[in-house]
Amino acid sequence: MVTMADVARAAGVSVMTVSNVLRDRGRVGEETRQRVLRTVAETGYAVNLTARNLRRGRADAVALIVPSFDHAYFGDLASRLAALFGERGLHLVVEQSGASREGELAALDQARLRAYDGVLLSVVGMTAADLNALAVTTPLVLLGEQEAPARFDHVSMANAEGARAAVAHLVAGGSRRIAVVGGEDPRGAATMATERMAGWRAALEGAGLAAERGLVVRLEAFEPDAARVAVREAIARDPEIDGVFAVTDQVAIGALAGLADAGLDVPGRVQVMGFDDLRIARHVAGGLSTVDPGAAWIAEAAADALARRMSDPDAEPRHLTAPARVVARRTTRPA
Amino acid sequence: MVTMADVARAAGVSVMTVSNVLRDRGRVGEETRQRVLRTVAETGYAVNLTARNLRRGRADAVALIVPSFDHAYFGDLASRLAALFGERGLHLVVEQSGASREGELAALDQARLRAYDGVLLSVVGMTAADLNALAVTTPLVLLGEQEAPARFDHVSMANAEGARAAVAHLVAGGSRRIAVVGGEDPRGAATMATERMAGWRAALEGAGLAAERGLVVRLEAFEPDAARVAVREAIARDPEIDGVFAVTDQVAIGALAGLADAGLDVPGRVQVMGFDDLRIARHVAGGLSTVDPGAAWIAEAAADALARRMSDPDAEPRHLTAPARVVARRTTRPA
DNA sequence: ATGAAAGCGCTAACAG
DNA sequence: CTGTTAGCGCTTTCAT
Numbered sequence: 001m002v003t004m005a006d007v008a009r010a011a012g013v014s015v016m017t018v019s020n021v022l023r024d025r026g027r028v029g030e031e032t033r034q035r036v037l038r039t040v041a042e043t044g045y046a047v048n049l050t051a052r053n054l055r056r057g058r059a060d061a062v063a064l065i066v067p068s069f070d071h072a073y074f075g076d077l078a079s080r081l082a083a084l085f086g087e088r089g090l091h092l093v094v095e096q097s098g099a100s101r102e103g104e105l106a107a108l109d110q111a112r113l114r115a116y117d118g119v120l121l122s123v124v125g126m127t128a129a130d131l132n133a134l135a136v137t138t139p140l141v142l143l144g145e146q147e148a149p150a151r152f153d154h155v156s157m158a159n160a161e162g163a164r165a166a167v168a169h170l171v172a173g174g175s176r177r178i179a180v181v182g183g184e185d186p187r188g189a190a191t192m193a194t195e196r197m198a199g200w201r202a203a204l205e206g207a208g209l210a211a212e213r214g215l216v217v218r219l220e221a222f223e224p225d226a227a228r229v230a231v232r233e234a235i236a237r238d239p240e241i242d243g244v245f246a247v248t249d250q251v252a253i254g255a256l257a258g259l260a261d262a263g264l265d266v267p268g269r270v271q272v273m274g275f276d277d278l279r280i281a282r283h284v285a286g287g288l289s290t291v292d293p294g295a296a297w298i299a300e301a302a303a304d305a306l307a308r309r310m311s312d313p314d315a316e317p318r319h320l321t322a323p324a325r326v327v328a329r330r331t332t333r334p335a
Numbered sequence: 336m337v338t339m340a341d342v343a344r345a346a347g348v349s350v351m352t353v354s355n356v357l358r359d360r361g362r363v364g365e366e367t368r369q370r371v372l373r374t375v376a377e378t379g380y381a382v383n384l385t386a387r388n389l390r391r392g393r394a395d396a397v398a399l400i401v402p403s404f405d406h407a408y409f410g411d412l413a414s415r416l417a418a419l420f421g422e423r424g425l426h427l428v429v430e431q432s433g434a435s436r437e438g439e440l441a442a443l444d445q446a447r448l449r450a451y452d453g454v455l456l457s458v459v460g461m462t463a464a465d466l467n468a469l470a471v472t473t474p475l476v477l478l479g480e481q482e483a484p485a486r487f488d489h490v491s492m493a494n495a496e497g498a499r500a501a502v503a504h505l506v507a508g509g510s511r512r513i514a515v516v517g518g519e520d521p522r523g524a525a526t527m528a529t530e531r532m533a534g535w536r537a538a539l540e541g542a543g544l545a546a547e548r549g550l551v552v553r554l555e556a557f558e559p560d561a562a563r564v565a566v567r568e569a570i571a572r573d574p575e576i577d578g579v580f581a582v583t584d585q586v587a588i589g590a591l592a593g594l595a596d597a598g599l600d601v602p603g604r605v606q607v608m609g610f611d612d613l614r615i616a617r618h619v620a621g622g623l624s625t626v627d628p629g630a631a632w633i634a635e636a637a638a639d640a641l642a643r644r645m646s647d648p649d650a651e652p653r654h655l656t657a658p659a660r661v662v663a664r665r666t667t668r669p670a
Numbered sequence: 671a672t673g674a675a676a677g678c679g680c681t682a683a684c685a686g
Numbered sequence: 687c688t689g690t691t692a693g694c695g696c697t698t699t700c701a702t
Contacts, residue, residue, distance in 0.1 A: 001472065003679060014689045019681060027687050044470045046445030050394070051679035054385045055694050069413035069429060078404035082431050091447075094404060094429040096417050110381030112426075135379045137336065224618040250615070257618040279405075280585070283559040283592040284619055338695060349673045354697065362671050386695035390678050 002045045011039040022047060053115075061091040062306060063116045065108070067124040069096050072250070072278045073295075074122065077143075080299035081120065088307060090117070097125070113138040118306045123148070124191065139309040141302055144192065153305045154319045157293040159192055162324025163199025164206070166273045166291045167245050169326050171207045172335035175243025175271050178204065179234055181227055181255050182247025183218035193222070196247045196275060214238060222247065227254025228261070235262050242270055249274035249281050249290055256285050256331070272331040287329030294322030337380045346374040357382060388450075396426040397641060398451040400443070402459040404431050407585070407613045408630075409457065412478075415634035416455065423642060425452070432460075448473040453641045458483070459526065474644040476637055479527065488640045489654045492628040494527055497659025498534025499541070501608045501626045502580050504661050506542045507670035510578025510606050513539065514569055516562055516590050517582025518553030528557070531582045531610060549573060557582065562589025563596070570597050577605055584609035584616050584625055591620050591666070607666040622664030629657030 008015040013032060020026035021036040028036075039045075053059045064081055066074040082092040093116075097106070113119050118139040123131065131142070132149045141153040148154040170178050180200040182193045201211040217234045219226050227246065231254070235241055244259070246252035252274030256266060264270050266285060274281060274290035281288040301320045308315055328334070343350040348367060355361035356371040363371075374380075388394045399416055401409040417427040428451075432443075448454050453474040458466065466477070467484045476488040483489040505513050515535040517528045536546040552569045554561045562581065566589070570576055579594070581587035587609030591601060599605050601620060609616060609625035616623040636655045643650055663669070 005679080015680080016689060017687090020688085023681090025681095029687060032687080044445075044472070046449060048389075048679050049446050049450045050385055050389045051694090052681075053694095054383075054389050054678090054696085055680045055682080057694070059385070063428075068410075069417065070407075070410040072405075072407060072410070075403075075405040075407070075410050078429075079431070082404065092431070093398075094431075096414070096427070096429075110379075111384050114381060115384045137379070224615055228618065253615055253618045257621075260621060280559060280588055280615070283563065283588045286592075286595060340695080350696080351673055351698095352671090355672085358697090360697095364671060367671080383695050386678090387697075388678095389680090390695080390697045392678070 002043045004045070004047070007036070007039050007043055007045045010043060011036045058117050059115060060089065061093060061116055062118040062120065063113070064092060064094045064120045064122070065097050066094060066122045067097055069094070072280070073248075073276050076279070076295055077122075077299060080296065081303060084299060084303035088303075097122075108134065108136065110136060110138075113140070118310045120302055120306055139306060139313060141306045141309060143298070143302055148319070150319070151317055153309055153317050155298055155301045155305060155322070156320070157298060157322045158324040159195035159293075160199040160202070162275065162291040162293060162326075163196040163245065163247075164203045165199075165324065165326045166275065166289075167200045167203030167243075168206065169289070169328060169332060169335070170243040170245060170271050170273055171203065171209070173243075173267070173271050173333035176209060177215065177238070177240045178209075178243035178245055179215045179217050179231075179238075179241050180245045180247065181217040181219065181231060181234075181251050182222060183216055193247045196245075200245050215241070219251065222251050224250055224254030224257065227251040228258040231255045231258030232261055235259070235264065244270060244272045246272065246274050249276040249278040249288060252288055252290065252331075253280075253284055256288070267331050267333045271333060274331075277327055281327075282329060285331050287331070289329045289332040290327050292325045292327050294324060297322040337378045339380070339382070342371070342374050342378055342380045345378060346371045393452050394450060395424065396428060396451050397453040397455065398428050398430055398448070399455045399457070400430045400432050401457045402432055404429070407615070408583075408611050411614070411630055412457075412634060415631065416638060419634060419638035423638075432457075443469065443471065445471060445473075448475070453645045455637055455641055474641060474648060476641045476644060478633070478637055483654070485654070486652055488644055488652050490633055490636045490640060490657070491655070492633060492657045493659040494530035494628075495534040495537065497610065497626040497628060497661075498531040498580065498582075499538045500534075500659065500661045501610065501624075502535045502538030502578075503541065504624070504663060504667060504670070505578040505580060505606050505608055506538065506544070508578075508602070508606050508668040511544060512550065512573070512575045513544075513578035513580055514550045514552050514566075514573075514576050515580045515582065516552040516554065516566060516569075516586050517557060518551055528582045531580075535580050550576070554586065557586050559585055559589030559592065562586040563593040566590045566593030567596055570594070570599065579605060579607045581607065581609050584611040584613040584623060587623055587625065587666075588615075588619055591623070601666050602668045606668060609666075612662055616662075617664065620666050622666070624664045624667040625662050627660045627662050629659060632657040 004015045004018050008018045078094050085092045122143040142148045184194040184197050204211045217230050244255050246255045274288050277290045277292040281290050339350045339353050343353045355363050413429050420427045457478040477483045519529040519532050539546045552565050579590050581590045609623050612625045612627040616625050
């Protein structure tokens with residue numbers, strides 16, 4: 001491995017001159033500059049960022065920690081954030097926590113985090129207590145879950161309100177027995193699904209309808225396969241179901257497949273609503289009606305919040321919620 | 336920021352003892368150990384990985400560089416790889432190159448790469464010449480594209496053969512005018528799309544059908560929106576089209592939407608084939624017929640190849656190709 | 671069982 | 687315009 005000292009020796013200058021040339025700092029004679037550059041090219045030298053970062057005390061990089069790489073929502077978020085941080089001269093790297101409490105705790109390992117100038121954490125498995133116990137010194141912004149300790153910056157989406165509006169839209173379209181597919185968190189924590197289910201309940205109650213337990217379709221995983229099977233079973237159990245609110249678009253896609261399996265027309269016989277407005281949403285089933293959680297808004301708010309926290313560690317923590325919006329397409333009937 | 340020296344002072348020991356306790360190395364008395372551990376907890380100390388990595392000369396981390404975070408295929412790949420490397424005690428971080436030649440070149444910045452023990456690069460925009468010019472010292476394994484310089488390890492999928500089999504399946508199902516949606520790379524480089532298109536051509540020729548230029552539907556981006564519009568236009572231009580081979584499932588989903596817009600029955604009037612076998616493939620349009628490119632195989636081969644390269648930098652480069660397999664579902668007719 | 675010294679590769683600060 | 691000195695926080699090596 002060739003070091004800066006090797007380059008310096010080969011070019012007949014000091015390491016400082018090499019360093020200065022490479023960073024365009026200090027005053028370096030044009031001739032010397034060229035010689036150093038030539039030597040760098042000849043030797044194939046590249047700075048050791050680990051050493052540079054250690055010395056400078058920063059990395060010019062931020063991390064996004066997501067529950068799973070394998071989810072369209074996070075892919076989209078990561079893409080947006082990469083662009084946003086890029087504009088600020090910061091590199092974005094993505095790490096996976098595994099969507100479990102243990103995974104998140106491990107991913108939040110102080111040591112790991114300290115290698116970055118800032119961290120965006122998309123919480124899923126951790127409880128409020130876990131978050132409270134977190135002793136992180138790296139600038140950190142929490143994403144996604146509804147509740148977060150006041151001392152953290154937090155950017156969330158309007159899960160409950162978006163879900164309420166979505167279900168209200170189903171009601172307006174004429175559905176009376178609306179199942180919620182996704183169910184609540186087993187631990188009763190304020191997770192995305194729990195919040196969205198609360199919105200479902202609120203909408204039903206607001207319309208004078210009963211939020212019966214039988215209408216709650218629990219899922220082990222928020223994936224199409226599980227949803228497809230579960231919806232088929234739910235329909236078989238309760239043929240009166242005439243509306244489906246899926247807690248995510250992925251779940252909605254599975255639900256649509258399950259309804260198709262059962263030979264039920266959408267939206268004629270059963271209306272379907274998703275949540276997330278994934279890019280493919282407009283292309284499935286003629287256009288999946290869903291809730292736009294404000295992904296662009298969230299990415300910008302998160303990037304701003306982290307930049308702010310990085311420049312001022314003592315700034316007052318901010319809790320921001322993106323506005324959600326119902327996107328009516330073809331799996332629901334016009335009101 | 337609390338350092339190891341701070342902890343040592345507070346615990347009344349030397350930094351070496353702290354280091355030894357933290358890494359479970361060396362012989363440390365139980366009493367001392369407890370005292371150090373207590374001090375670590377009290378001070379909230381966490382090792383500085385940047386310093387540790389500099390000293391140790393490794394990071395216990397590998398990077399996966401993908402063209403875009405925002406693509407289901409790469410999300411899936413990243414998930415699989417994270418698990419595979421996790422088993423080997425290596426941390427996986429994902430970076431985005433931006434799917435352009437410039438982006439990839441920037442992402443391949445020697446300096447960045449050297450911060451990892453190994454790198455997996457999913458090539459898209461770079462030409463063979465670019466790859467050849469690459470002077471990387473970090474253990475590197477190339478992924479995805481068909482051609483790669485012999486000196487690199489390379490794991491690819493059977494793009495041409497998979498596409499050939501897919502189109503042969505369309506022919507067997509009775510299609511005679513089969514459009515390929517995705518088109519070739521403008522630069523004529525051996526990209527995924529070009530390879531898959533070559534497979535389309537081979538299948539047609541093998542069946543005695545003409546691979547007319549009019550059957551090639553070019554796309555600016557391999558996304559549903561673009562595909563939907565392009566397919567609508569193609570069908571309007573040539574109503575005889577009775578089969579569609581989409582170069583990716585994402586494109587296929589858009590193509591299906593376009594065919595639905597045009598009121599054409601799938602698979603009765605037009606058969607549709609995708610490529611990738613994304614998880615949602617089985618849930619769209621009753622089940623999208625597609626090509627399984629062997630994602631699991633690829634992830635394992637890539638992880639093995641990189642581990643091997645990391646342990647032996649001089650090992651003979653290997654070029655591996657995953658077997659592809661047609662998955663016939665409901666958007667094609669049985670032969 | 672514990673500690674002192676040296677140095678990983680780089681850059682800030684200052685000297686010339 | 688260029689070079690010297692010091693040290694970022696840690697681990698390796700060797701001594702005690």
